[in-house]
Amino acid sequence: MNDSNLVEVEDLYFSRSGRQIFSGVDLVVPKGKITAIMGPSGTGKTTLLKLIGGQLAPDRGRVHIANKDVHRLSRSELFRMRRRMGMLFQSGALFSDLSVFENVAFPIRVHTNLPETMIRDLALIKLQAVGLRGARALMPSELSGGMTRRVALARALSLDPDLIMYDEPFVGQDPISMGVLVKLIRQLNQAFNMTAIVVSHDIKETLSIADYVYVISDGRVMAKGSPEELGKASDPRVSQFVHGEPDGPVPFHYPTDVDFADDILRGSGLKERTS
Amino acid sequence: MKRSRWLECGVGVFVLAGFLGLVFLGLQVSGLSFSRGGDTYTLNANFSNIGGLKERSKVTMAGVTVGRVTSIELDPKWFDARVTMSVTDELKDKLSQDTTASILTSGLLGEQYIGLTPGGSPDMLKDGDTIKDTQQALVLEELIQQLVSNFSKE
Amino acid sequence: MINQLAALGRGTINVLEALGRSVIFLVMGLRLPLQNGLGLLLRQIHFVGVLSLPIVIVSGVFIGMVLALQGYVVLVDFSAEEALGQMVALSLLRELAPVVTALLFAGRAGSALTAEIGLMKATEQLTSMEMIGVDPLKRVIAPRLWAGFISLPVLTVFFSVVGIFGGYLVGVDWLGVYSGSFWSTMQNSVLFTDDILNGMVKSVVFAVVVTWIAVFQGYDLEPTSEGISRATTRTVVYGSLAVLGMDFILTALMFGEF
Numbered sequence: 001m002n003d004s005n006l007v008e009v010e011d012l013y014f015s016r017s018g019r020q021i022f023s024g025v026d027l028v029v030p031k032g033k034i035t036a037i038m039g040p041s042g043t044g045k046t047t048l049l050k051l052i053g054g055q056l057a058p059d060r061g062r063v064h065i066a067n068k069d070v071h072r073l074s075r076s077e078l079f080r081m082r083r084r085m086g087m088l089f090q091s092g093a094l095f096s097d098l099s100v101f102e103n104v105a106f107p108i109r110v111h112t113n114l115p116e117t118m119i120r121d122l123a124l125i126k127l128q129a130v131g132l133r134g135a136r137a138l139m140p141s142e143l144s145g146g147m148t149r150r151v152a153l154a155r156a157l158s159l160d161p162d163l164i165m166y167d168e169p170f171v172g173q174d175p176i177s178m179g180v181l182v183k184l185i186r187q188l189n190q191a192f193n194m195t196a197i198v199v200s201h202d203i204k205e206t207l208s209i210a211d212y213v214y215v216i217s218d219g220r221v222m223a224k225g226s227p228e229e230l231g232k233a234s235d236p237r238v239s240q241f242v243h244g245e246p247d248g249p250v251p252f253h254y255p256t257d258v259d260f261a262d263d264i265l266r267g268s269g270l271k272e273r274t275s
Numbered sequence: 276m277k278r279s280r281w282l283e284c285g286v287g288v289f290v291l292a293g294f295l296g297l298v299f300l301g302l303q304v305s306g307l308s309f310s311r312g313g314d315t316y317t318l319n320a321n322f323s324n325i326g327g328l329k330e331r332s333k334v335t336m337a338g339v340t341v342g343r344v345t346s347i348e349l350d351p352k353w354f355d356a357r358v359t360m361s362v363t364d365e366l367k368d369k370l371s372q373d374t375t376a377s378i379l380t381s382g383l384l385g386e387q388y389i390g391l392t393p394g395g396s397p398d399m400l401k402d403g404d405t406i407k408d409t410q411q412a413l414v415l416e417e418l419i420q421q422l423v424s425n426f427s428k429e
Numbered sequence: 430m431i432n433q434l435a436a437l438g439r440g441t442i443n444v445l446e447a448l449g450r451s452v453i454f455l456v457m458g459l460r461l462p463l464q465n466g467l468g469l470l471l472r473q474i475h476f477v478g479v480l481s482l483p484i485v486i487v488s489g490v491f492i493g494m495v496l497a498l499q500g501y502v503v504l505v506d507f508s509a510e511e512a513l514g515q516m517v518a519l520s521l522l523r524e525l526a527p528v529v530t531a532l533l534f535a536g537r538a539g540s541a542l543t544a545e546i547g548l549m550k551a552t553e554q555l556t557s558m559e560m561i562g563v564d565p566l567k568r569v570i571a572p573r574l575w576a577g578f579i580s581l582p583v584l585t586v587f588f589s590v591v592g593i594f595g596g597y598l599v600g601v602d603w604l605g606v607y608s609g610s611f612w613s614t615m616q617n618s619v620l621f622t623d624d625i626l627n628g629m630v631k632s633v634v635f636a637v638v639v640t641w642i643a644v645f646q647g648y649d650l651e652p653t654s655e656g657i658s659r660a661t662t663r664t665v666v667y668g669s670l671a672v673l674g675m676d677f678i679l680t681a682l683m684f685g686e687f
Contacts, residue, residue, distance in 0.1 A: 050556075055559060055560070071646055075564075081562075081564040085560065086558065086560075087560040089553050090554070091553060093553035096552065104563065155561075214640070286475050286478070286479060289479045289482070289583065292587070293583030293587060296589070296590040300522070300586065302588060304522070304589075304625070305616060305620060331620065333617065336450055386614075
């Protein structure tokens with residue numbers, strides 16, 4: 001275990017309802033850096049974050065965070081460790097019975113005994129950072145998708161975590177707030193030396209902020225390297241993904257045994273017989 | 276998360292009213308009373324048949340409720356029923372020793388209770404005494420049986 | 430043949446697994462959070478108990494009135510209409526109040542609990558709570574379980590009280606039964622321990638069963654909108670069946686002559 005790494009994932013195997021999702025994933029997240037995990041949809045990127053956060057247990061392999069094996073911790077130790085972690089969910093996952101302000105104040109309230117005025121100040125600072133201080137009185141149901149994500153980011157940051165995990169932060173954002181988010185993630189990393197894991201398939205934005213990139217496909221790490229190295233990668237599958245080409249070795253079609261022409265002809269044959 | 280005051284009050288009223296409801300059920304519906312003991316004294320009576328008499332059945336005098344049956348058990352010496360009742364203190368040392376206790380029925384099919392009829396003896400019943408003169412419950416089946424056998428004799 | 434045997438085995442294992450999960454869930458879900466636990470509990474008692482009051486009170490009054498009306502028709506043939514109070518009170522306290530309140534509770538509060546928790550699960554609110562380092566079993570589940578356990582017995586008391594007044598209204602004010610004998614037959618036949626306390630014991634058992642089913646169905650459902658609607662239906666169906674089944678067992682134990 002290397003002390004300069006905050007998260008180390010070794011030889012991770014995971015399967016769900018009979019489907020193998022990971023078969024031997026190794027990756028490290030260095031302290032103070034932004035590590036991106038990319039890959040086509042359906043490769044279990046969100047599942048990987050849940051494994052790192054200790055919400056799912058792997059079939060085999062280990063996840064270490066700050067030299068502690070996540071899946072060997074007791075329930076209370078795990079919850080204590082999660083106070084040092086922030087996670088931004090794809091859906092935002094705001095508490096629907098609390099206002100925007102109360103959502104951001106929630107982690108501060110439950111984990112500290114700060115006086116009400118301090119909680120207010122801290123929550124407003126975070127809301128100001130995501131540009132939604134004016135929306136503090138709104139309920140989550142009154143927010144647009146992009147605003148929800150930004151409130152969720154403010155909430156994930158409210159305890160100034162050591163590690164923050166972004167699950168598809170750029171999906172469904174308009175160009176302006178996308179730019180704001182990209183800037184915000186980079187600034188957080190630079191100003192507070194915050195370690196970040198970004199899970200995404202938005203290539204341009206992710207490559208622009210990441211220090212190191214892992215590309216996952218078919219349950220394995222298919223490629224890794226700095227954004228520059230990946231851009232020049234010779235592996236056709238990697239270059240297909242990084243450059244977003246529709247045709248290439250990664251199939252667009254869900255696998256099937258039957259040839260398309262046969263399938264069509266078989267259908268019309270059925271119709272002839274019934275008529 | 277702030278608790279608003281009206282919510283707290285609402286829950287408070289809810290629980291309190293539920294408790295009062297239980298008290299109401301106890302007092303008004305099942306006739307429990309808090310003031311038991313102290314102002315009653317105990318009398319016993321043996322009956323050869325108590326019929327449908329139960330614990331908590333009424334004890335009356337001239338139709339006025341003056342007490343309740345507290346326990347009923349079999350007296351193994353005489354094979355009859357030993358009924359213990361608590362009677363209001365107002366009658367303490369005022370009932371003569373030859374008072375009669377009879378098991379009566381309210382209406383033809385109604386509940387059974389004990390009726391006390393005062394006698395004329397100068398000696399009075401004391402706390403814990405036993406009433407000697409008792410009249411057993413009227414059992415309808417026996418009555419009908421007697422009636423039928425009387426008819427068949429004629 | 431082998432396939433059917435395997436299907437039977439698989440079904441049994443699934444049911445046993447779900448039962449095991451639900452027992453662990455109940456044990457884990459009984460611990461209230463230390464911080465603001467009372468506040469969360471009060472909030473849930475408000476949602477589950479106070480907001481169920483209108484339906485319980487209205488149903489109680491009507492059931493009491495119907496009991497008096499039906500009972501009168503039968504009793505008057507035996508000139509025993511004085512026993513109306515006894516009949517109304519005993520039917521309510523022993524059976525109708527605990528059972529009907531529990532059924533109403535399963536429909537009103539149980540389905541709401543399932544849907545609410547299910548929605549929190551489907552929108553990843555429970556997951557995000559875990560990631561914030563807060564145990565949803567303590568923060569979300571425990572207050573709801575306890576609120577159900579407390580609210581249903583209280584609602585049952587309300588049901589009995591308003592039911593008896595509903596019976597009084599019809600029997601005494603409308604049908605002309607003498608008010609004194611209405612109360613005195615009631616007081617002579619109703620025993621506090623046998624009738625009122627047994628009724629309360631029933632309603633506590635129903636409270637545990639219905640709330641447990643409702644909250645577990647919400648927590649264990651498949652996080653899709655279809656999953657939520659199916660789980661809500663299951664809460665009402667399983668909850669009602671469990672109440673009726675438990676009622677038979679409890680009645681046999683309490684009032685049966687074994």
